[in-house]
Amino acid sequence: MFDLNSRYSAIETAQLTLPDGRIVAYKRRRFLPQGRELPLLAEVTVVDGDRLDLISDRTLGNPLLFWRVCDANDAMQPRQLTQEPNQTLKVPVPQV
Structure with a gap:
């Protein structure tokens, strides 16, 4: 359902049966990790015009992993x- 790089890929999929009998699949809630508890890969300084996708591409090798930088901060x-x-941003070690 979600790409392996998605923040939701590891979240359990649940099902809900509606009153009319239809079954609806959904992802359970994702709780944000505490940034201070994530292992640190690097710290980067934001430059004028920087974007999270560019930062995550430079540090993690994938622009779609920007959400990991968000979590760490x-x-x-x-x-x-x-x-x-x-600003200094923390970049975490990617967790599986």
Whole structure:
């Protein structure tokens, strides 16, 4: 259902039976990890014009893993991580 690089790929799929008998599949809730508990791969400094996909491509080798940088920095609003140049962002070791 989800690509292996997706933040939802490891989340359990559940089913709900509706009153009319239809079965609906859904992913259970994903709880955000505590960034301070994730093993650190690197720290990067945001430069003017940087984007999370570019940062994750440079550090993790895949632009679709931007969500891992968000998790490591406890970010609920990803764009805020790159709004201000010279911020330091944590990049976690990819977890399976």
